[in-house]
Amino acid sequence: MTKLVTLTIDDQPVSVPAGTLVVDAAKQIGNDIPVFCYHPKMEPVGMCRMCLVEIGRPMVDRGTGEVLLDENGKPRIQFGPKLETACTTPVSEGMVVRTQTKVVADARREVLxxxxxxxxxxxPICDKGGECPLQNLTMGFGxxxxxxxxxxxIHLAKHVPLGELIYLDRERCIQCARCVRFQDVIADDPVIGFYNRGRRLEIVTYSEPGFDSIFSGNTTDICPVGALTTxxxxxxARPWELKSSASICTHCPVGCNLTFNTRREARAGGNPVIKRVMPRQNEQVNEIWICDKGRFAYHYTESPQRLTQPLVRRGDGFEEISWEEAYQLAAQKIRASQNLLTLTGGRLSNEDLFNLRELTLARNGQAVLYSDMAGGDLTASYGLAPGSNFGSMGKETAILVVASDLHEEAPVWWLRIKAAAQRGARLIVLNPRSTRLDKFATHTLRYAYGEESQALATFLPGAAVPEAYQAAVQEFHSAENAVIVYGSEGAGLAASQGLAQTAAAILAARGKVGQVNNGLLAVWQRANDQGAWDAGFRPVEDLPAALRNVEVALIAAADPAGDDPLLAQALEETGFVIVQELFMTETARRADLVLPVQAFTEREGTLTSGERRVQRFYPALPPRPQTRPDFAVAAGIGKALGLDLEGRAASLVFLRLVKTLPAYAGLTYTQLAEVTPQYPIIGRSDLYYGGTAYDNHQGLGVQLPLLPAARPVAVGQSQTAASVTAGEGEILLVPVTRLYDRGNTVLPSALLHQRLAGKTIRLHPQTAAAFGLNAGETLRLSRDGWSAEAQVELDEEVPLKMALAVRSTGIPCSALSAVRLERLTVASAD
Amino acid sequence: MIKGLLTTLREMFQQPVTIQYPEVKRPVRTRFKGRHVLKRYENGLEKCIGCSLCAAACPADAIFVESAENTDEERYSPGERYASTYEINMLRCIFCGFCEDACPTEAIVLGDNYELSFTDRHQSIYTKDMLLEPVPPGGKPTPQNTEPGKYTRSVPVMQDPQD
Known part of the structure; x- marks a missing residue:
């Protein structure tokens, strides 16, 4: 417990922990000291001088060290000859602060x-106008x-694209350096900086491409003027015209809280459209930040390519049918079949997954999760305990990140784990290649692709530890709390199962299960994979075979055919394929019945994040006619089959869900919508303080309790290393994840196209030379009947005889696997 | 009775006050608030910068503005921003003139036209091309291709007030 210090601000006494800054102490008692450059998430710099206040301190007798008292027996307060900046001055005992005197008012007026x-x-033309700290403070104090x-x-350039996402207006900049400091300190992407001095000072970017950071959008939130806009x-639109709806990001398992700003628009025929995506404060999830994928990759929900009518296959084409006919047809096929397989993607909400599960179980079907990652049953028992929060982890915690490039897989977790490491948490990074987390790690360890479980097993108490690992293992065991984060870098289903088991075994052996800030965290590939595991969906090792052997496959929010030609072939052999989708994906093209569903922006529901926090999202837009939410579609098919499924509202489905799934027992929508006061205070009336991120009125979510483990967990085996080797002319294809991939939910955002991962594979120069390949050349990869072309990129860090391929870019790579590699001879131009 | 007849006779020889509307129209008063007009500068560029302040000021929520960015090749107004959509619902408008007051560029002005009649609700929505005044003589229609760096200010330079 830190020492409390009592001071008086405008005759109001306040006790705050020692080290608190005067500006924050004042904020806690509702006294707003205006600031521009200070931001509660960053160290103060005292550049703008807006926070000048009168500060007095008790006079002390230098001889005795005692506080001098006046005739009334009160301490004599000595005020300095000049004003002091409240943002750089820490509180001290007996301090007296005056913020409402004429001197202070004069200072504020003059600074403005x-x-x-x-x-x-x-x-009038500024995007910040209406939510601008400078505007507000000028009205208040100017x-x-x-x-x-x-x-x-002086007039400066007004249209300076720093990158393709962020535009700078040099005239408007008031040189507070919030953006520069955010990029340097919080995002660790020092790609923008100050250039020149005095009145000519301007923000420049020195990266290629410009403003190369995945957190760049946050600078527009904390910019106190309209200098940086997206x-x-x-x-x-003007900010006052926007309506806001709370939502949850569905791009990764972090579950960042968002606010969708919508407005009526002529191009949408007078209907509301999403104008921008803003972070919503949740200090336990995303604080007030979101990554650029969450901010800019929402356009798929409003794509004109969205499906709008149920379609049934007639010969080679599709024919529109009514929902009732579609339900009857689906029910008829399911009823006539012996086996049903339901394949779902982690984009669906818990309610959708629950109804699909009920439908599948009622028909004795197989509930399959479309994912290359295992361990959701283990995270349910060994996961982060309720109350765990990266924001509260410090010296006493060891965080072990294994097989994950967090910066690409879950950017906000990267941000928060990095911050924890900077607060003193012992960060151990275990990864085959260098990642952006290495810089902050106490120990960085390498292993060969395919040996992830052996590498992790050295952290088991009592295990034989190789020399290189000793310091890290000791560090890990000496920490009071232990968190293990595992991902799917170079790991498929079997390998990640091994990883999860080993990690769970370590935590169990160390007795670090069920305590706050301890546990296992999976970096899922999709937002609600954890929810799907909780609902009983499981990935299967041989999905092509599973698809081939069923009579009816119901596929929701997954595009297996688009990802892997083998799965596309398998789908051709499946009896009857029902697809619930937003788009006419490759899978939908091969379907017999296509059912158009609503995007998450148009409906209600809950998602379970990787930290097992159940969070609600709310509709932002009216649904498109003739589309239905996934849970209603599942219920519709179920009703046609004579099953008792709830399809009227997500909240009603949730009522049934909590009765069936033990982990969710007792949860209510009301509970999920509860909020408690958060610090720093941000939001509409406090724009000047925390930026334009939205304050949270719609719920912080609830972290699920851990379920008792069914049986002791066995240490996982690295199955991949033993079974996968590359033969002659072959190479090991290593799947890795990139933030900006080419998935169906990213591609429709034209703004991000420059940053998307290309259809490339990365090779070591020596490997490339062995195959006679140069950088930029096209090669062909082939295995068991599929082949794909890709460009060569050289990277010294890739191990020999291996090739890194990015998931969801058109190169099928679900696990570490051997593929044939050929140089594609370019036809000569004769 | 004679008195009454006299009045009738006197009125018979007086100039009639009836105006033969619509052939003849009575001039409106200087402060008359009729249908809105979107003004142009002398060179033909639109004064409206699409700031939506008129829509914000409108007590009847009759105005709808959407804006977009100018380029030098395709310039509608000085500065960066112009109104890509500008609609006023004349059925909602109460002709209070708040939009005029709110406009930072004096682009929207309540004009003299009081002849507003529609046979359909949709006709009551006046779009930007209906509201824009004709291009003044010597000016060019918008969008214009302008030389770079010339029209950088959205809000016209307002000198320190003299009067």
Whole structure:
């Protein structure tokens, strides 16, 4: 417990922990000291001088060290001759702060007058106008008139694209350096900086491509003026015209809280469209940050290519049918079949998954999760205990990250684990190649692809530890708390099963299960994979065979045919394929019945994050006519089969869900919507303080309790190393994850196209030379009847005889596997 | 009775006050608030910068604005921003003139036209091309191809107030 210090701010006493800054202490008692450069998530710099206040301290007798008292017996307070910046001054015992005196008001007025000398005053066209700290503080404290001559205003470029996502208006910049500091300190992407001095000072980017950071959108939130704006929202609407709806990001398992801003739009025929995506504060999940994928990759939900009518196959084409006919047809096929397989993607909500599960179980079908990653049953028993929060982890915690490039797989977890490491948490990174987390790790360990479980097993108490691992293992065991994060870098289903088991065994052996800030965390490939595991969906090792052998396959929110030609072939052999989808995907093209569903922006539901936090999302837009939510579709088919399924509302499905799934027992929508006060205080009236991220009124979610483990967990085996070897002319294909992949939910966002991962594979120069390949050349990969072409990229870090391929870019790679590699001879131009 | 007849006779020889509308129209008062007009600068560029302040000021929620970004090749208004959609629902409008007051560029002005009649609700929505005034003589229609760096200010330069 840190020492409390009592001070007086405007005659109001307040006790805060020692080291708190005056500006934060004042904020806690509702006294708003205006700031521009200070941000509660960053260290103060005292650049803008807006927070000047009068600060007095008790006089102390230098001889005795005693506080001098006045005639009334109160400490004599000595005020400095000048004002002090409240953002850089830590509180001290007996301090007296005055914020409402004439001197302070004069100082604020003059600072604002000075800031406004070169501010363009184009508020009417500024995207920040209406939610602008400078606007608000000028109205509150500024001078009515400027003594500055208009002709002396300097004019700078107003349209400077720093990258394709973020635009800079140099005139509007007030040089607070919030963006520069965010990129340097929080995002660790020091790609923007100050150039020149004085009035000519400007923000520049020195990366190629410009502003190369996956967190760049956050700088527009914390910019206290309209200097940084996003290309997506540029001139899109005025802030006061926007309606906001709370939602949850569905791109990765972090489950960042979002706010969708919507507005009626002529191009949508007067219907509301999403104008921008803003972070919503949840200090236990994403704080006030989101990554650029979450911010800009929402366009798929409003794509004109969305399916709008149930379709049934007639010969080679499709024919539109009514929902009732579609349900009857699906029911008829399911009824006539012996076996049913339901394949779901982790994009679906818990309610959808629950109804699909009920439908599948009622028909004795197989509930399959479309994923290359295992261990959801283990995270349910050994996962992060309720109350765990990366934001509260420090010295006493050891975080072991194995087989995951967190920066690409789950950016906000990367951000928070990095911050924990900077607070003193012992971070051990176990990965075959270097990642962005290495820089912050206490220990960085390497292993060969395929040997992840052996590498992790050295952390088992009592295991034989190789020399290189000793320090890290000791560090891990000496920590009070232990968190193990595992991903799917180079690992398929079997390998990740081994990883999860080993990790769970380590935690169990160390007795680190069920305590706060301890547990196992899986970096799932999709947002609600954990929810799917909880609902009983399991990935299968041989999905092509499973698909081939069923009479009816019901596929929801997954595109196996688009990912892997083998699965596409298998689908051709499946008896009857029903697809619930947003788009006409490759899988939907091969389906017999295609049912159009609603995007998560158009409906309600809950998602379970990787940390097993159940969070609600709310509809932001009206649904498209003739589309239905997945849970209603499943219930519709179920009703046609004579089953008792709930399809009227997500909340009603959830009522049944909590009665059936033990982990969710007792949860209610109301509970999920509860909020507790969060710090720092941000939001509409506190724009100047925390930025334009939204405050949370719609729920912080509930972390699920851990389920008792069914049986002691056995240490996992690295199955891959033993069975997979590359023969002559072959190479081991290693699947890795990139943030900007080419998935169906990313491609429709044109803004991100420049940053998307290409259809490339990365080889060591020596490997490439052995195959006679140069950088940029096209090669062909082939295995068991499929082949794919890809460009060569050289990377010294890739192990020999291996090739890194990015998931969801058109190269089928579900697990470490041997493929034939050929140089594609370019036809000569004769 | 004679008195009454006299009045009738006197009125018979007086100029009639009836105006033969619509052939003849009475000039409106200087402060008359009729249908809105979107003004142009002399060179033909639109004054409206699509800032939506009129829509924000409108007590009847009659105005709808959407904006987009100008380029030098395709310029509608000075500065960066212009109104790509501008609609006023004349059935909602109460002709209060708040939009005029809110406009930072004096682009929207309540004009003299009071002849608003529709046979359909949809006709009551006046779009941007209906509201925009004709291109002044010597000006060019929008979008214009302008020289780079010339029209960088959205809000016209307002000198320190003299009066």
């Amino acid at each position: 007058e000075f800031i406004l000398t070169s501010h363009p005053l184009d508020c 001078p009515g008139q400027s003594r500055f001559l208009y002709d002396d205003k 290309a997506d929202f540029r001139f899109g």
